[in-house]
Amino acid sequence: MIRDKHxxxxxxxxxxxxxxxxxLSILDCTFGxxxxxxxxxxxxxxxxxxxxxxxxxxxxxxxxxNFSNIFFYKANFRNINLLNLEIKKFNLILLDLGFSSxxxxxxxxxxxFKLNSNLNMNYLGGNLNAHKIxxxxxxxxxxxxFDLYGEIKQAEKLAKYIVNQRSIKKINTNFELIEVLxxxxxxxxxxxxxxxxxAFQALRIETNKELDNLVEFLKKxxxxxxxxxxxxxxxxxxxxxxxVKNFFKENKVKKNREFNNKKNWGxxxxxxxxxxxxxSEVLENNRARSAKLRVGRFIN
Ligand SMILES: C[S@@+](CC[C@H](N)C(=O)[O-])C[C@H]1O[C@@H](n2cnc3c(N)ncnc32)[C@H](O)[C@@H]1O
Numbered sequence: 001m002i003r004d005k006h007x008x009x010x011x012x013x014x015x016x017x018x019x020x021x022x023x024l025s026i027l028d029c030t031f032g033x034x035x036x037x038x039x040x041x042x043x044x045x046x047x048x049x050x051x052x053x054x055x056x057x058x059x060x061x062x063x064x065x066n067f068s069n070i071f072f073y074k075a076n077f078r079n080i081n082l083l084n085l086e087i088k089k090f091n092l093i094l095l096d097l098g099f100s101s102x103x104x105x106x107x108x109x110x111x112x113f114k115l116n117s118n119l120n121m122n123y124l125g126g127n128l129n130a131h132k133i134x135x136x137x138x139x140x141x142x143x144x145x146f147d148l149y150g151e152i153k154q155a156e157k158l159a160k161y162i163v164n165q166r167s168i169k170k171i172n173t174n175f176e177l178i179e180v181l182x183x184x185x186x187x188x189x190x191x192x193x194x195x196x197x198x199a200f201q202a203l204r205i206e207t208n209k210e211l212d213n214l215v216e217f218l219k220k221x222x223x224x225x226x227x228x229x230x231x232x233x234x235x236x237x238x239x240x241x242x243x244v245k246n247f248f249k250e251n252k253v254k255k256n257r258e259f260n261n262k263k264n265w266g267x268x269x270x271x272x273x274x275x276x277x278x279x280s281e282v283l284e285n286n287r288a289r290s291a292k293l294r295v296g297r298f299i300n
Contacts, residue, residue, distance in 0.1 A: 008035025
């Protein structure tokens with residue numbers, strides 16, 4: 001069964017950078033439900049799409065029946081250099097990071113704290129999952145991920161409590177984990193968000209190596225950008241956004257066209273402050289509330 005209920009985010013904002021341009025070659029590194037890709041195809045552009053997700057592959061195949069200008073690769077975008085791409089340089093590269101609504105609703109992945117799934121959270125393949133982390137990481141590793149990826153102030157207290165609880169009984173499901181978090185006595189951020197959000201975020205980032213994937217991809221992205229191409233990145237949490245912000249800063253082109261990174265390429269930062277979704281978009285799609293879009297123009 002194809003799951004396809006993901007609503008693409010900040011479509012107008014992204015298209016505002018390429019309005020009036022025709023026949024662009026676009027690389028959509030996070031195809032998901034294909035929402036962004038479909039809009040690009042409808043505007044007559046050529047899309048190379050990447051996603052690690054099987055469901056995405058099925059959606060892409062279906063899309064190919066109506067649009068011949070799409071090439072899909074099932075892969076982790078951090079490994080882009082291993083792909084035998086039909087098109088090698090792009091006018092726009094888009095990353096819409098994280099997981100899709102289709103994946104959030106998938107009980108086998110178990111990203112939601114509303115569904116009682118087996119502890120997993122892996123939506124990108126690979127061997128790690130939240131069950132292994134929660135039941136086998138030592139106290140210091142747990143503390144590290146809760147601190148770094150969850151920004152939980154009492155990370156040490158939480159790690160200690162989990163290690164103690166799992167020695168009595170393994171923690172197998174999302175609901176069991178939520179119960180442990182509740183009983184831990186740790187103060188989580190809970191204004192406007194579910195109290196388990198920070199811990200779930202930490203486990204998800206660690207399981208899928210989300211930040212590493214982004215960092216590794218950014219090391220390679222300049223090889224795939226045509227002159228004057230746009231790099232557009234939508235992130236959903238401050239850790240990702242910080243990486244993107246620093247990337248554009250470190251690789252900025254100065255006023256005298258000198259490259260900050262001392263290489264022969266750089267970026268003009270087109271979004272001094274990240275763009276956020278309009279109020280009406282957030283009303284229609286709650287997921288858009290935490291989205292931040294940064295765009296740079298490639299100069300070489
Ligand atoms: C927010 S969704 C993208 C939604 C898409 N823009 C749309 O309009 O339907 C993120 C997608 O990126 C994929 N993804 C995240 N990190 C990835 C990675 N490192 N490599 C490949 N795909 C990745 C996820 O599997 C997910 O399908």
